[in-house]
Amino acid sequence: MPQKLFGTATVDVDAEGFMTDFTQWTREVATAIAKEEGIAELNPAHWKVIEFMHKEFKENGQVPSIRKLNKSGVITTKELYELFPGGPAKKAAKIAGMKKPEGCV
Amino acid sequence: MPMRKLVILGAGTGGTIMANLLRKRLRRADWAITVIDRDNEHFYQPGFLFIPFGFYTKKDIVKPRSKFLPRGVEFIVAEIDRINPAANEVVFQDGSTLSYDFLIVATGADIVPSETPGMLDGWRDTIFDFYTPDGAAALAEKLKNFPGGTIVIHVNETPIKCPVAPLEFAFFCDWCLVRHHRRDKIELVFVTPLPGAFTKPVASKALGRLLEEKRVRMVTDFNAERIDAAARKLIGYDGREVPYDLLVTVPTNMGSEMIERSGMGNEFRYLPTDPNTLRSKKYENIFAIGDATDLPSSKAGSVAHFQSEILAENVVRAIEGKPLEPAFDGHSNCFIEAGLGKAILLDFNYEVEPLPGRFPFPVLGPMPLLKPSRINHWGKLAFRWIYWHLLLRGRPIPFVPSRMKMAGKKRPAEDTASSEAK
Numbered sequence: 001m002p003q004k005l006f007g008t009a010t011v012d013v014d015a016e017g018f019m020t021d022f023t024q025w026t027r028e029v030a031t032a033i034a035k036e037e038g039i040a041e042l043n044p045a046h047w048k049v050i051e052f053m054h055k056e057f058k059e060n061g062q063v064p065s066i067r068k069l070n071k072s073g074v075i076t077t078k079e080l081y082e083l084f085p086g087g088p089a090k091k092a093a094k095i096a097g098m099k100k101p102e103g104c105v
Numbered sequence: 106m107p108m109r110k111l112v113i114l115g116a117g118t119g120g121t122i123m124a125n126l127l128r129k130r131l132r133r134a135d136w137a138i139t140v141i142d143r144d145n146e147h148f149y150q151p152g153f154l155f156i157p158f159g160f161y162t163k164k165d166i167v168k169p170r171s172k173f174l175p176r177g178v179e180f181i182v183a184e185i186d187r188i189n190p191a192a193n194e195v196v197f198q199d200g201s202t203l204s205y206d207f208l209i210v211a212t213g214a215d216i217v218p219s220e221t222p223g224m225l226d227g228w229r230d231t232i233f234d235f236y237t238p239d240g241a242a243a244l245a246e247k248l249k250n251f252p253g254g255t256i257v258i259h260v261n262e263t264p265i266k267c268p269v270a271p272l273e274f275a276f277f278c279d280w281c282l283v284r285h286h287r288r289d290k291i292e293l294v295f296v297t298p299l300p301g302a303f304t305k306p307v308a309s310k311a312l313g314r315l316l317e318e319k320r321v322r323m324v325t326d327f328n329a330e331r332i333d334a335a336a337r338k339l340i341g342y343d344g345r346e347v348p349y350d351l352l353v354t355v356p357t358n359m360g361s362e363m364i365e366r367s368g369m370g371n372e373f374r375y376l377p378t379d380p381n382t383l384r385s386k387k388y389e390n391i392f393a394i395g396d397a398t399d400l401p402s403s404k405a406g407s408v409a410h411f412q413s414e415i416l417a418e419n420v421v422r423a424i425e426g427k428p429l430e431p432a433f434d435g436h437s438n439c440f441i442e443a444g445l446g447k448a449i450l451l452d453f454n455y456e457v458e459p460l461p462g463r464f465p466f467p468v469l470g471p472m473p474l475l476k477p478s479r480i481n482h483w484g485k486l487a488f489r490w491i492y493w494h495l496l497l498r499g500r501p502i503p504f505v506p507s508r509m510k511m512a513g514k515k516r517p518a519e520d521t522a523s524s525e526a527k
Contacts, residue, residue, distance in 0.1 A: 060377075065372060065373075066328070067262070067372045067373065068371075068372040071372045077328075077330070077342060078330065078342060081328075081342040081343055085343065086326070086343070087300070087326055
């Protein structure tokens with residue numbers, strides 16, 4: 001199992017750098033992953049998204065889709081792209097310490 | 106004991122197979138089976154792809170739904186307003202109701218172009234779909250008279266029905282243009298929200314290579330915020346723009362509005378369903394099959410077929426008060442038309458991505474996996490016959506079991522090596 005050092009914590013990750021053990025996730029780890037993804041600082045809007053993702057995962061066992069985030073009223077898709085430039089679904093999931101969102105085949 | 110009632114919503118692939126399987130397993134004296142659909146036209150959906158290129162017309166791929174339902178099943182053509190799960194009843198649009206003891210939701214998925222701002226502005230003018238019979242027929246006319254320019258093949262949002270269909274469209278388009286000596290006048294662009302041609306790495310690489318060979322330019326990780334139909338361009342959330350002369354789009358796919366009116370769907374109007382038993386996550390006497398579910402398996406007829414035997418078993422078990430069998434493994438199987446009279450075969454499930462090898466038998470095949478071949482193309486053409494004559498009637502397809510088999514599949518060496526190294 002590959003591991004990665006984030007700040008002072010060592011966490012288990014998969015081949016693409018997604019955490020595989022959520023119990024190892026801390027806010028410090030999230031901040032460090034975010035830096036690596038090109039987000040210098042996590043602001044309250046970022047945290048709101050991360051918290052919503054955690055809540056969804058706890059309730060449904062699934063990483064929420066962008067559509068779900070948008071529909072829940074947490075954030076519009078446009079804002080999500082501004083917060084997590086590039087691939088917001090993937091980036092937010094990575095920072096939140098979750099597995100890669102399952103693109104359905 | 107009074108007659109008990111099983112109701113099936115939808116007489117597409119999944120609903121029709123379930124009516125056939127369950128009529129055999131439930132005694133007619135004890136159980137009435139009713140199937141409801143909004144019309145009596147059953148389209149062979151894999152045939153839509155062939156219409157824009159003139160291989161099929163609409164009448165080649167449609168038959169009455171009622172023709173494929175067995176004797177002893179009542180078929181009602183009506184629009185359903187909603188399910189009322191608290192009262193165990195289905196409410197029709199005219200306000201009348203039908204009660205059930207067990208319900209199977211098989212209402213499928215459909216395209217919803219209105220989900221993307223601007224898409225309807227150019228609808229069937231410069232923007233076309235091939236996921237509906239009318240759309241595919243309109244596109245056939247458009248392609249016939251298309252003078253040249255850029256054709257953009259676009260997937261708006263995942264998941265979509267038959268996730269490989271847009272790739273097949275690209276391959277077919279290339280092939281037809283080459284045959285008519287028009288390929289040099291037309292640029293083909295493939296735009297997808299995924300990071301590659303397909304979701305799973307091994308197949309994504311193989312299919313991506315094929316797009317490259319056919320000179321189809323890929324634009325990946327693209328999520329359309331809106332379409333400017335007047336200026337003929339797709340505009341992404343990240344600010345990227347993709348101009349087109351003809352846009353062939355797969356709009357956002359969603360489940361039935363009836364599911365939403367019933368307050369039972371997720372954000373895509375799909376019914377939250379147990380991925381292994383196929384029972385509703387919330388209601389003990391409601392089951393779901395095929396595209397109507399929220400499962401992470403492919404939205405495809407082969408999946409509904411593989412689910413059907415497991416679902417029939419579980420409905421019978423639920424009726425008898427026995428524990429359900431968590432047997433569905435996400436098995437999916439599909440032929441991808443690659444042009445030049447060849448097709449590619451994929452076979453996979455929740456856990457195992459599409460891999461190269463031979464199917465259905467190791468070494469003997471006769472069908473190679475994940476590689477274009479003529480026999481796969483014949484397989485695809487023969488499938489229309491299999492669909493009407495075996496699959497819909499719930500008869501087994503020779504050598505193709507419900508659960509996926511690993512025999513005959515090979516993980517590419519470089520792939521194993523690289524995943525072990527990391």
